[in-house]
Amino acid sequence: MLQNLSFTVAAGQxxxxxxxxxxxxxxxxxxxxxxxxPMAGQxxxxxxxxxxxxxxxxxxxxxxxxxxxxxxxxxVSANIAYNQPADEATIQAAAQAASADEFIADxxxxxxSLVGELGNRLSGGQRQRIALARALLRDAPILLLDEAxxxxxxxxxxxxxxxxxxxxxxxxxxxxxHRLSTIIEADNILVLADGQLAEQGTHDQLLQRGGLYARLxxxxxxxxxxxxxxx
Numbered sequence: 421m422l423q424n425l426s427f428t429v430a431a432g433q434x435x436x437x438x439x440x441x442x443x444x445x446x447x448x449x450x451x452x453x454x455x456x457x458p459m460a461g462q463x464x465x466x467x468x469x470x471x472x473x474x475x476x477x478x479x480x481x482x483x484x485x486x487x488x489x490x491x492x493x494x495x496v497s498a499n500i501a502y503n504q505p506a507d508e509a510t511i512q513a514a515a516q517a518a519s520a521d522e523f524i525a526d527x528x529x530x531x532x533s534l535v536g537e538l539g540n541r542l543s544g545g546q547r548q549r550i551a552l553a554r555a556l557l558r559d560a561p562i563l564l565l566d567e568a569x570x571x572x573x574x575x576x577x578x579x580x581x582x583x584x585x586x587x588x589x590x591x592x593x594x595x596x597x598h599r600l601s602t603i604i605e606a607d608n609i610l611v612l613a614d615g616q617l618a619e620q621g622t623h624d625q626l627l628q629r630g631g632l633y634a635r636l637x638x639x640x641x642x643x644x645x646x647x648x649x650x651x
Contacts, residue, residue, distance in 0.1 A: 421614045422447050426461075429608075431561075434584065434593040436603035438613030438636065445596045449486070449566045452594070454478060465562070473482075475512040483555035485568035489547040491539030497531040499539075500553045514557035518548035519572070519579035552580060563593045570598055571647055577602060600637050609633065 422444045429435045437445050450456040451463050454475055462469045486627050491499050511531060515521045521608060523546050527533035528629050539547040548571045555563060563584075569577045584593060597603045611619045611626065611633045612629045618632050626633035 422451075425615070425617055427446075427610055427617065427620065429592055429594060432590070433590055433607040434595065434605070436594045436606040436609045437594065437612065438598075438600060438603065438609060438633065439618070439633075440636070443612035444615040445612055446487075446566055447486070448594075449564055449596060452564060453482065453484060458555075470637050481560055482513040482562045482564050483560040483581070484564045484566070485548075485551045485555045486566045487568075487570065489539065489544075489551045491535050491542075491547055491550060493534065493537045495529075495532050495534055496527065496550060499535060499550055500531075500557055502554050502557075504557055506557055511553075511557065514553040515549075516551035517556050517580075517583040518549045519576040520546070522547070545573060545576065548572060549576065549580075556583070558589075561591055563591050565593070566581075566596045567598050569602060600633075611636075 425444075425448075427435075437448055439445055447456065451458055452465075452470070454470060457471065462471070464470070465478070465481065467651070486490060496515075497508070497511050500506075500514055506514075508531065512521065515524055515531075524530055524533075533541075535541050535547075535550070539550070546567065552568060555568075556566075569580055572580065577599075584595075585605065595603055595606065603609060606623070608620060609626060610617060611631075613632055619626060619629065621629070627637065
């Protein structure tokens with residue numbers, strides 16, 4: 421449960437949320453999407469209390485990629501477009517930004533290949549990249565990623581992060597991360613502990629303080645990934 425948590429994300433910023441297992445990271449995503457309602461306080465977007473707007477209008481403003489990926493038994497192209505008007509060139513550009521273009525090119529029918537029920541013809545990393553491509557194609561002003569690169573290999577993850585860096589001026593990105601190597605260039609890092617904001621700052625600032633973030637960062641990547649997987 422989050423307690424006394426207050427922070428501001430400026431338009432166009434990339435903000436990362438990290439912390440030990442059970443610290444409340446995913447609760448932030450659930451509150452922003454109104455899957456949960458706050459027991460006290462407010463969540464504001466553009467100075468509007470999101471409780472006062474429709475869920476449809478709120479979610480139109482947020483492109484979300486979570487830990488669970490839902491794909492339809494349709495083509496890769498249809499899954500990326502997901503009812504958005506888009507031509508093949510636009511879909512290919514989104515796939516490239518999500519580092520999905522190479523594996524799509526290797527599929528029997530490329531973008532026209534069927535992914536199977538819930539995407540069962542694809543690997544976890546491939547499903548994750550299609551979901552990222554879908555989110556990038558939507559071009560919503562807010563991009564919310566809840567451990568959305570956890571199934572990617574290191575090179576694919578670097579490619580996706582490079583794409584997000586290029587997009588930073590156009591959208592506000594909130595990234596809930598389990599691998600701290602993915603959020604080094606974030607404009608601000610929120611470090612949660614026991615449902616509260618323990619510290620915040622840039623990667624370099626937090627390392628210099630030698631607090632919780634520095635201790636988490638010094639853990640072996642494999643151990644941290646196992647710890648965060650149950651968050």
